[in-house]
Amino acid sequence: MTVPERSRVRLKRILRVASLGCGVQFGWSLQLSLLTPYVQELGIPHAWASLVWLCGPISGLLVQPLTGHMSDRCTSRFGRRTPFIVAGAVLIIVAVLIIGHSADIGGMLGDAGDGSFRPRAVVAFVLGFWILDVSNNMMMSPCRALLADLTGKDHRRTRVANAYFSLFMAIGNILGFAIGSYSGWWTIFPFTITSSCSINCANLKAAFILDIIILIITTYISVTAAQELPLNTGNILTHSSEERQQYFNHDPEAFFCESLGNFRHLSFPVWTILIVTALTWMGWFPFLLFDTDWMGREIYGGKPGEGLNYHTGVRMGSFALMLNSFVLGLTSLAMEKLCRKWGAGFIWGISNILMSFCFGTMVIIPFVVRNMELPQYSLPPDGIVIVALLVFAVLGVPLAIAYSVPYAMISTYTESLGLGQGLSMGVLNLAVVMPQVVVSLGSGPWDQLFGGGNSPAFSVAAFAAFSAGLVAIFALPYSNLEKPRGRR
Template sequence: METGGNGPPKPIWNIVMVSAIAAGIQFGWALQLSLLTPYVQTLGVPHVWAAFIWLCGPISGLLVQPIVGYFSDHCTSRIGRRRPFIAAGACLVAMAVFFVGFAKDIGHRAGDSLDNPTKPRAVAVFVTGFWILDVANNMLQGPCRAFLADLSGSDHKRMRIANGWFSFFMAIGNVLGYAAGSYSNLYKLLPFTTTTACDVYCANLKTCFIIDIVFLLSVTITAITTVKETPLKSNGSLDEGEGGSSEPFIGEIVTAFKTLKKPMWILLLVTCLNWIAWFPFLLYDTDWVGVEVFGGKVNGSSREQKLYDDGVRAGALGLMINSIVLAFMSLGLEPVSRLIGGVKNLWGVVNFILAAGLAGTVWITKVAEAWRAKQGPQILTSPPTNVKSFALAVFGLLGIPLSVSFFSFFPLPPIKRKEKTY
């Protein structure tokens, strides 16, 4: 995606307004990560198959963002290159979360039995909405970041400030989303969400997604109506002379890979391994707390289901703590990196922190299992305070490497300066 330009940078308030869209995007992502893995299991999808539904994230990111980026770069709409895609993405998100949140109700009206633990029609609606949601999120994020680069002009410092604000609002959205997901009585704000097919847990999820729709559309409409964009002329040039490469984006990717040097290949490999490590935690974190830490089961006895729900909410609280740490780290990455000798050192250190945090989840699981074995199989109760505290501490600790993972391009400038090319 072509970003930036030769024009002067726009005022900071423009950057802040566009960055605020990230809060709306991440509010929905937070709900996805904290609530949907447990929720899909209540529809009858086995635990081992839940991960396959999440494949849409990396697949849509791989396919949708380059395609959207290409058409956004060449969009000649009179309202600009980025705003049409941002508006379309927000509308798609609203439609998708409606399908996800109301999957049980739609499935029940379509013929799903309340007595059958497997609800195939609800699963079909959920998966359709879920995949649309991932596509829409990717459709939103790429043009938003490109819009920030356009607003920053050729000022690299302004671009770093823009990315800082974007990451900060991502953290704000995370905090709000995880806070909403951890509150068990949110459905009382919208009593109509409780139906024959939808219990309290489901009603809470529906209420969260309705709030998400209102929040995302509000920040998106505010940003695209108050921040003006220079349109692209039909001949491919900007009105203010901000040109970009006319080479097709596939050609740009091929050219970039041909010129990559060894340090960049190593960086890309470590980034790949970094996200391989992140995804299991991001997908199963609340489920891990519900099953492994609290000892609950999705389809167990009423007491086991209660423990599982308590664990999921505790996990959502942990994710909120994670996001608070991420928010503070996002605004302090540059001074911290200078303090420890540069962004490359920072990136290396946080990868070791990530490894330590993930290893901590294994230790906490073993401690919780040992405590339950000591209590006996007949006693089903929440884990002791120290176990829950350690679990929440791991969530908070992992906020440090996650903030840097969102800024994984930071190590690139030193390598570029050293080798003069990517």
């Protein structure tokens, strides 16, 4: 099974293909900054808000490896990856329309107004949320694999391509968090306000309209620049019937048997990458789940639906995430030089230690605020807000590395095992989603057990990130990945 040989792809073309990261991450940033607060406005308690996010890791556990595997073998005349990318974009558009109009759907079906539990709106929201996460996962493996296809065995360009993708993810974050931090979109799109959809809901709906526009533009730029060639299956006709069945069998049961079998052949560096990735995301997911909620609750002292403090804090959290994305983008530009000079494993480990320090700071700051005994509904001191903003900004450094280095490393090391790039990205994704399942199930009840705040989840995150840093520093190779090790 081969793809027709192509000459060395220009970086300008790789840059255009990587631009899809902006469209996908734009919607993801809106999801991260606005949806946890919004679902609590619909009446779901904070202790159970994390369960809504359980759909992400579950769909990622199944969808990313399966779509990666299927795209490795896709014989469409449009190419291997493009059909999955376009289908994922269409499903994202459907999902955000459902989420943005969930309150309206609930109202049409008989929900009461603001301030009460709205079960029908929650059902519509969760349905759209699940479709959105499935769609995101459907796009990510083929997109990462497409970049690996274009760079081939040029490991330096593989790292550059993943750094470009990380850069565009940062740009998408900046745009998304900037839009999430602005509270006046309902005045630009006045039709978004309805009897069931208040100002906060209307701002969310308008933000998703902008998401649709940006996703369409970046998807078009990416798939037209890719110029994928159909899979060359001519030489497969000379293979045995068993080999042909292996190449073209899309049966899910056969796929998962094949995937589990591949774990037997993973080398020690690959297993180490998977372990560090799992620990890293055990640290990241509590932050991504509760970042703006932490700012609204722990720093501004508010609660969803009670006064202005919480929503002011959520908007400030979105602004902080925008600063985080600026740092993420700058770090992505320097990624190749850092890895070439210090080694990818060492850089990844140091970044996780830095991440652990930041999460520890996020546990300490609310303790300081509570001991200030501020008047109810008063805004926090400027110094506290500045420190919180700095912590969010500094976290952009390890996030940029988490978005790029593991993918470049896994692409390099699984090449010697003969895994397709789509399947190898799916294997790495297993190490991302399994910790997310644990966090989604445990963080809300765990936080509620210790008083209802976010500090317990961030304490676990700090410990996991520190552990990941130690493993990366002492177990991952320091080389620049030009000569990966063979099997063990």
